[in-house]
Amino acid sequence: MTTNAHSKSLQLGSDLARDAVAVNERTVGAVANALDQSGVQWNLLSKSMAVQSSRIMQDHTDRTRQLAQNMAECSQRLFSSRSIVKDWGEYLKDVGQRVALTMDALRERGDVFLEHEAAGCPPVLIYDYEVITDGRHLKRPCNYQLLRILPPEGVTVEDSKRPYIIIDPRAGHGGGIGGFKHDSQVGVALAKGHPVYFVSFGRDPVPGQTLADVMHAEAGFVRTVRARHPDSPHPVVTGNCQGGWATLLMAACNPDLNGPLVLNGAPVAPWAGAVGENPMRYNAGVLGGTWQPMFWSDLGAGQFDGANLVMNFEQLNPSRNYFGKYFDLYRDPEGGRQRFIDFERWWGGYFILNEAEIHWIVEQLFVGNRLVKNTAQLEPGVPVDIKAIKGPIFVFASQGDNITPPQQALNWISETYSDEEEIRVRGQRIVYMLHDEVGHLGIFVSSKVARKEHRELASTLETVESMAPGLYEMQIENIEGEGADKEFEVRFHERTLADLAALDDGQQDEMSFAAVAHMSETQSNIYQTFGRPTVQSLSTPTSAKALRDLHPLRVQRAALSSAQPATLGIKYWADMAREHRNPAAPENPFLELEKITADWIEQVMDYGRDVRDAWYELTFFSLWSGPLAAWFGQKNAAHRTLVDPESLRSLPEVEAALAHIKQGSLAEAVVRMLILLVDSNQSFRAEILDRWAQVFKHDEPFKGLTVDQRHRLLHEQSLIVTFDKQEAINTLPDLLPLKKDRMQAVALLRRIAGEVQKKPTPELFEMVDELCDILDLPKPQDEAALAPANNSETLPARSPADRKARSK
Known part of the structure; x- marks a missing residue:
């Protein structure tokens, strides 16, 4: 009894010690993983700061220097001008006319927007x-x-x-x-x-x-x-x-x-994306994941307003979308009017998606x-x-x-x-x-x-x-x-x-997106359980339509349309400007000053955008690239299970192709030799491909094949060359037992290859020699097999000793 109790005690002590060691190993492993992930987080944050700050500094330093230089040159011309008063008068008149014409273009944009909406936003194709x-x-x-x-x-x-x-x-x-x-x-x-x-x-x-x-x-x-x-x-x-x-x-x-x-x-x-670039991919991690389109769809009575997506695109480059395109129109309101209206017809045609559609897109594609x-x-x-x-x-x-x-x-x-x-x-x-x-x-x-x-x-x-x-x-x-x-x-x-x-x-950064995907699932479940019933109960088709009508992008277009009484005088003002149009001379220094001012405004807006994007990225990696986030994202971090490259040879299609390596005739032989030559030369020109397509489609022995049969032929021969290249060469005589078939194969290859590149690869020389040897055909230097059609480029002749050395 005493011995048995003692042995049990020893066993218990041994088990406790082993468990303690296992717990200690797991703890050490967890600490090591946390430290590794902390290192990853620091690397991402430091790289982001380095890339963003370097780009901001370089870009805006160069632009500021150029703006200062342009301003100095413009000021010199301005103050040295003897007709500054006249230039100023012409410029003011030109500005007034351009403002009138620009406002009229915006009025027309509003009219086009309302007409386009009333018609159900048909395609903006210029073709019937x-x-x-x-x-x-x-x-x-x-x-x-x-x-x-x-x-x-x-x-x-x-x-x-x-x-x-x-x-x-x-x-x-x-x-x-x-x-x-x-x-x-x-x-x-x-x-x-x-x-x-x-x-x-x-x-x-x-x-x-x-x-x-x-x-x-x-x-x-x-x-x-x-x-x-x-x-x-x-x-x-x-x-x-x-x-x-x-x-x-x-x-x-x-x-x-x-x-x-x-x-x-x-x-x-x-x-995917590069650190320091592509801020749009961080939206879910900073603004929230799938619950956001769910919420906006519920406010829209089951439909998601596409104007929200367009606003996201616009905010990527605010200087262009909120200033630059309007300034371009203002600079040339006559020449740029139609181009502006046509583009805005498409850009301002906002479409609706059902909640199930936007939910799938966000959850399964962009976030998941x-x-x-x-x-x-x-x-x-x-x-x-x-x-x-x-x-x-x-x-x-x-x-x-x-x-x-x-x-x-x-x-x-x-x-x-x-x-x-x-x-x-x-x-x-x-x-x-x-x-x-x-x-x-x-x-x-x-x-x-x-x-x-x-x-x-x-x-x-x-x-x-x-x-x-x-x-x-x-x-x-x-x-x-x-x-x-x-x-x-x-x-x-x-x-x-x-x-x-x-x-x-x-x-390294993709683990962060896995954590965001998991958090998005959690948020959407919480919203669906607690938030959705309330929001849906407060939404009606009438309130959803009012919300869409009051979207800022729709309002900014409709507010300047002819339907608004405040715009009644714009068309009259614009017609007067067209009738008495007198643009300032291109060399007017005030036009140059205007352009410099616009460039300065765009740069200020771009600087704000760049700082915002840098903050956006740093916030994302601060929240989602640490050890806790990495642990939280493990569920969604797994990639697709890829086939082991070593097992590819055992795939049924590969085994079937290799089993038929000695079977075939002229068609199989020509395709196999062409693949061997192309593989040896690394790249090929499109005109070679064109000739090959013509032969493949119109010449015997290919023209009788269906498209699917041609695909199978190419696929099978590609597998043979990929998995047993040497045997693919050695078995060519089995496909071409007759001399006439071999000569026909060479003739087809000559038609397809055409001119040889100026700098053929040594591997191409070796492959040509090997094919000629195995088929008992003349070498290129003995007869112009595979020679260029115009004889302007030829494969250089090699001595028998060189060929013998290669064959060894």
Whole structure:
């Protein structure tokens, strides 16, 4: 008994000691993690302060220096002028006339706003159109419409050409911005003879409408366009801004829609961004998460006013939206009037979303980041997996975009695929373009910088489907000439996910957004339980309409319309100014002084914005990047589980392709050799791709293949080259047992390759030699196999010793 009790006592003591050690280890681990997170928080705060202060100091020092210099030069000219009194008189008269004309433009803006509202805010397209499908009459009704753009006089559209479908953003504004000008997306596609369709939407949603209903309607629109053009390739679907992620949703939930997708400035990964930039992504952490749109929707009797979103956009750049655009109109009220009115018609067309729609957008996309994490669902049983998309994806981003920075447009790729090999295995083609300057609206409106990208997309999209699967960057190089005579070369560079990661400054800050997402869920649950019943009981359709009518953005337009008695004299005053218009001479020094004053006002406003943004970011990281926030955000911090790269070879599609490595004929051999050559040369020019597309479509042995058969052929051969490159080369004789087939393969390759680059890579030389050896074909220096058509560039001859050394 005594021995047994003693042993139990020893065992108890041992267990207590072990538990104490475990508790101590957990405590030490927790302390270490807290210290690590405190270090992360300090790094984020110090980096934010360094970046923000450096940029503010540099930018405003340079601007102040330039303003001082301009002021000194202007003052010198002003006081040395012998006609200062005359200049002042002419300037005052000019100012009075410009004020009258500017006020009249604002009056017209108010009239246009009221007319646009009364008409239900139709699309602001400058083209005529016809309604093909009205979403209100679908089985799952919604306020979306499929429009066919009627080609203007002098433009001929061919129904056999690939159709273009443009989906505009429903982010507070109305539809039509993608066809706002003649040289926008619609105009570029029409000029090349493509049928163009436009997905627009009404101001007011159908009662009970959800984003799932919208997704099904958009998918039905694409199928309708395919049925209207049975002899053309699959349509190109272009999504602008929020229309971009809507396009991804549609394609992911409908894998049969496998035409090319173009995403212009689409915020797919909203947590991403660079520290010291992109303040809009901090809104939920500073102002509150999902409960905010829930509250405003309840005040709106179940509907969310899009004018609130527009106000958010305006506050990103107050100097431009509250002063700059009006000063530009005032400086040239005659030349800038129509441009101002046309833009304001779209910018001031405020649209409504149902509570369920804005709730999903905020909760699952912008705050929850669930689309990237593969946990988003539009409705029960409808998962949204971006990997399900089969068509090529083009992503257009810009460093000058302060609404959708490049990281938000591109980071979803590395969050979805384990590496670039998985992209190839999935048979996907992702092409991204990155610009240095163009702003958010310029991406899909009509920026001179963006215009050439749209033009080149229209001519390149049809050939991209002939590319081997993978990740590519599209670059426009060797630009020569101006205007209509501008020429440039398009090159596709094969990229890795590491190249995309280099565009970001790391992901240390994303744990903060995970904490915000968890807090947003908590806040929304509290509001839904305690706040929503009270707010809903106080809201009526009448009070909701009054709240919308009294929104500051609506009031500022309506207050200056002709409906207000106070504006009755503006038109008369403006007509008098036009009749007696006498602008001041361009060299008038008071005009220059006016411009300097405006620049100073803009700089003061910009300084206030920059200080605000710096405070905004520091507040965010102070609240949400510490140890407690990191612990709180663990629930929402998990990323998508990626496939182990080592396991890709065991995927069924890879094993099936490798099992058929010796099977095939001329078509398989030519595709395999082309992939090998392209892989050896790292990049290739668009004209090579064009020739390859022509051969793939019109020449034997490819022209009898369907589009799906061509895709399968490219996919299978890409897998073979990726996972067993040497055996892919060694088995080429099995695909081409006859000499005539080998010579035909070489002839096709020569047609596709055309001119050899001025500086071919050594790997290309080696691959050409290896292919020639395995197929028992003449080397390039012995016969002009793969030689340029014009003989202006040739592969340099190598000695037999060199070739022998390489073969070893």
